[in-house]
Amino acid sequence: MTEKSWVLLEDNQFILYSRARCPLCDEAKVILEEVKRESGIGYKEIDIHSDDVLLEKFALMIPVIEWKEEIVQYGKADKSALNGLLQK
Template structure:
Protein backbone atom coordinates (compact mmCIF):
# COMPACT_ATOMS: atom_id res chain seq x y z
CA UNK A 1 0.00 0.00 0.00
CA UNK A 2 1.28 3.43 -0.92
CA UNK A 3 0.98 6.08 1.77
CA UNK A 4 1.63 9.77 1.32
CA UNK A 5 2.33 11.95 4.32
CA UNK A 6 0.24 15.08 4.45
CA UNK A 7 2.39 18.18 4.53
CA UNK A 8 2.58 21.41 2.56
CA UNK A 9 4.44 20.80 -0.69
CA UNK A 10 6.36 23.48 -2.46
CA UNK A 11 6.33 23.45 -6.27
CA UNK A 12 9.79 21.82 -6.69
CA UNK A 13 8.78 18.95 -4.41
CA UNK A 14 5.57 18.45 -6.39
CA UNK A 15 7.54 18.43 -9.64
CA UNK A 16 9.97 15.90 -8.21
CA UNK A 17 7.10 13.66 -7.15
CA UNK A 18 5.46 13.90 -10.57
CA UNK A 19 8.76 13.13 -12.27
CA UNK A 20 9.28 10.09 -10.08
CA UNK A 21 6.05 8.58 -11.36
CA UNK A 22 6.37 9.72 -14.96
CA UNK A 23 10.05 9.14 -15.79
CA UNK A 24 9.19 6.09 -17.85
CA UNK A 25 7.21 8.29 -20.27
CA UNK A 26 9.43 11.37 -20.43
CA UNK A 27 12.31 11.57 -22.90
CA UNK A 28 15.83 11.55 -21.46
CA UNK A 29 18.00 14.58 -22.10
CA UNK A 30 21.65 13.75 -21.41
CA UNK A 31 24.01 16.61 -20.64
CA UNK A 32 27.70 15.84 -21.10
CA UNK A 33 29.48 18.17 -18.70
CA UNK A 34 32.35 18.56 -16.25
CA UNK A 35 33.02 20.69 -13.20
CA UNK A 36 33.41 23.59 -13.56
CA UNK A 37 31.46 24.36 -16.72
CA UNK A 38 29.93 27.85 -16.83
CA UNK A 39 28.41 27.19 -20.27
CA UNK A 40 26.74 24.07 -18.87
CA UNK A 41 25.31 26.09 -15.97
CA UNK A 42 24.00 28.64 -18.46
CA UNK A 43 22.48 25.90 -20.63
CA UNK A 44 20.65 24.40 -17.62
CA UNK A 45 19.20 27.82 -16.82
CA UNK A 46 17.98 28.21 -20.40
CA UNK A 47 16.34 24.76 -20.20
CA UNK A 48 14.60 25.55 -16.90
CA UNK A 49 11.20 26.40 -18.49
CA UNK A 50 11.22 23.05 -20.34
CA UNK A 51 12.41 20.84 -17.47
CA UNK A 52 8.98 19.30 -16.83
CA UNK A 53 9.11 17.74 -20.32
CA UNK A 54 12.25 15.59 -19.91
CA UNK A 55 14.42 13.75 -17.43
CA UNK A 56 17.87 15.33 -17.20
CA UNK A 57 20.78 12.92 -16.95
CA UNK A 58 24.23 14.45 -16.43
CA UNK A 59 27.42 12.68 -17.46
CA UNK A 60 30.64 14.05 -15.98
CA UNK A 61 33.13 13.45 -18.78
CA UNK A 62 36.10 14.07 -16.47
CA UNK A 63 35.48 10.82 -14.57
CA UNK A 64 37.80 7.94 -15.53
CA UNK A 65 34.88 5.68 -16.47
CA UNK A 66 33.72 8.29 -19.01
CA UNK A 67 37.00 8.51 -20.93
CA UNK A 68 35.30 7.75 -24.24
CA UNK A 69 33.07 10.82 -23.75
CA UNK A 70 36.07 12.91 -22.66
CA UNK A 71 37.91 11.98 -25.86
CA UNK A 72 34.85 12.86 -27.93
CA UNK A 73 33.55 16.02 -26.20
CA UNK A 74 36.37 17.61 -24.16
CA UNK A 75 36.38 20.75 -26.33
CA UNK A 76 32.64 20.90 -26.99
CA UNK A 77 30.72 20.82 -23.70
CA UNK A 78 27.94 21.29 -23.05
CA UNK A 79 26.74 18.56 -25.38
CA UNK A 80 23.17 17.26 -25.37
CA UNK A 81 21.71 13.94 -26.48
CA UNK A 82 17.96 13.33 -26.52
CA UNK A 83 17.07 9.67 -26.02
CA UNK A 84 20.62 8.71 -26.95
CA UNK A 85 20.86 10.83 -30.11
CA UNK A 86 23.11 13.89 -30.43
CA UNK A 87 21.01 17.07 -30.71
CA UNK A 88 23.24 20.10 -29.94
CA UNK A 89 26.41 21.42 -28.37
CA UNK A 90 27.86 24.64 -26.91
CA UNK A 91 24.55 26.52 -26.49
CA UNK A 92 20.91 25.51 -26.16
CA UNK A 93 18.69 26.27 -29.13
CA UNK A 94 15.34 26.56 -27.32
CA UNK A 95 13.27 26.50 -30.52
CA UNK A 96 14.99 23.32 -31.69
CA UNK A 97 14.71 21.72 -28.24
CA UNK A 98 10.99 22.52 -28.08
CA UNK A 99 10.47 20.92 -31.51
CA UNK A 100 12.48 17.83 -30.56
CA UNK A 101 10.50 17.45 -27.33
CA UNK A 102 7.22 17.85 -29.23
CA UNK A 103 8.34 15.14 -31.65
CA UNK A 104 9.30 12.85 -28.76
CA UNK A 105 5.94 13.48 -27.06
CA UNK A 106 4.05 12.77 -30.30
CA UNK A 107 5.89 9.50 -30.92
CA UNK A 108 5.20 8.25 -27.38
CA UNK A 109 1.46 7.95 -27.89
Protein backbone atom coordinates in the same frame (compact mmCIF):
# COMPACT_ATOMS: atom_id res chain seq x y z
CA MET B 1 32.45 -1.59 -22.13
CA THR B 2 30.12 -0.50 -24.90
CA GLU B 3 29.78 3.20 -25.54
CA LYS B 4 26.33 3.34 -23.92
CA SER B 5 27.02 1.07 -20.95
CA TRP B 6 27.72 3.92 -18.52
CA VAL B 7 24.20 5.32 -18.73
CA LEU B 8 20.81 3.65 -18.56
CA LEU B 9 18.06 6.24 -18.81
CA GLU B 10 14.44 6.60 -19.68
CA ASP B 11 13.81 7.34 -23.36
CA ASN B 12 12.05 10.60 -22.58
CA GLN B 13 14.94 12.34 -20.92
CA PHE B 14 17.72 14.56 -22.19
CA ILE B 15 21.32 13.75 -21.37
CA LEU B 16 23.62 16.69 -20.67
CA TYR B 17 27.33 15.98 -20.94
CA SER B 18 29.18 18.68 -19.04
CA ARG B 19 32.03 19.44 -16.67
CA ALA B 20 32.72 21.66 -13.68
CA ARG B 21 33.66 25.32 -14.19
CA CYS B 22 31.92 25.54 -17.56
CA PRO B 23 29.74 28.66 -18.00
CA LEU B 24 28.07 27.26 -21.13
CA CYS B 25 27.23 24.09 -19.20
CA ASP B 26 25.65 26.19 -16.48
CA GLU B 27 23.55 28.00 -19.10
CA ALA B 28 22.49 24.65 -20.60
CA LYS B 29 21.36 23.44 -17.15
CA VAL B 30 19.20 26.55 -16.70
CA ILE B 31 17.60 25.98 -20.12
CA LEU B 32 17.03 22.28 -19.43
CA GLU B 33 15.43 23.14 -16.08
CA GLU B 34 13.07 25.53 -17.89
CA VAL B 35 12.20 22.83 -20.43
CA LYS B 36 11.60 20.41 -17.56
CA ARG B 37 9.24 22.82 -15.79
CA GLU B 38 7.31 23.52 -18.99
CA SER B 39 7.17 20.02 -20.48
CA GLY B 40 7.84 17.54 -17.69
CA ILE B 41 10.79 16.16 -19.66
CA GLY B 42 13.81 15.94 -17.39
CA TYR B 43 17.50 15.49 -17.94
CA LYS B 44 20.43 13.59 -16.52
CA GLU B 45 23.76 15.37 -16.19
CA ILE B 46 26.94 13.38 -16.77
CA ASP B 47 30.38 14.83 -16.05
CA ILE B 48 32.68 13.97 -18.95
CA HIS B 49 35.56 13.61 -16.48
CA SER B 50 33.84 10.52 -15.07
CA ASP B 51 34.81 8.44 -18.10
CA ASP B 52 37.89 8.61 -20.33
CA VAL B 53 35.83 7.79 -23.43
CA LEU B 54 33.47 10.69 -22.73
CA LEU B 55 36.35 13.03 -22.02
CA GLU B 56 38.02 12.18 -25.31
CA LYS B 57 34.77 12.34 -27.27
CA PHE B 58 33.31 15.58 -25.88
CA ALA B 59 36.22 17.60 -24.41
CA LEU B 60 36.01 20.38 -27.01
CA MET B 61 32.25 20.24 -27.57
CA ILE B 62 30.65 20.66 -24.15
CA PRO B 63 27.99 21.18 -23.21
CA VAL B 64 26.53 18.38 -25.31
CA ILE B 65 22.82 17.59 -25.20
CA GLU B 66 21.60 14.20 -26.34
CA TRP B 67 17.98 13.20 -27.03
CA LYS B 68 17.00 9.62 -27.78
CA GLU B 69 20.62 8.57 -28.34
CA GLU B 70 21.31 11.41 -30.80
CA ILE B 71 23.45 14.47 -30.18
CA VAL B 72 21.07 17.36 -30.81
CA GLN B 73 23.09 20.33 -29.54
CA TYR B 74 26.58 21.24 -28.46
CA GLY B 75 28.25 24.45 -27.44
CA LYS B 76 25.37 26.83 -26.79
CA ALA B 77 22.00 25.38 -25.78
CA ASP B 78 18.91 26.57 -27.67
CA LYS B 79 15.64 26.29 -25.77
CA SER B 80 13.45 26.75 -28.86
CA ALA B 81 15.21 23.93 -30.67
CA LEU B 82 14.88 21.64 -27.65
CA ASN B 83 11.17 22.39 -27.41
CA GLY B 84 10.90 21.67 -31.14
CA LEU B 85 12.33 18.19 -30.57
CA LEU B 86 9.57 17.49 -28.08
CA GLN B 87 6.93 18.33 -30.67
CA LYS B 88 8.10 15.55 -33.00
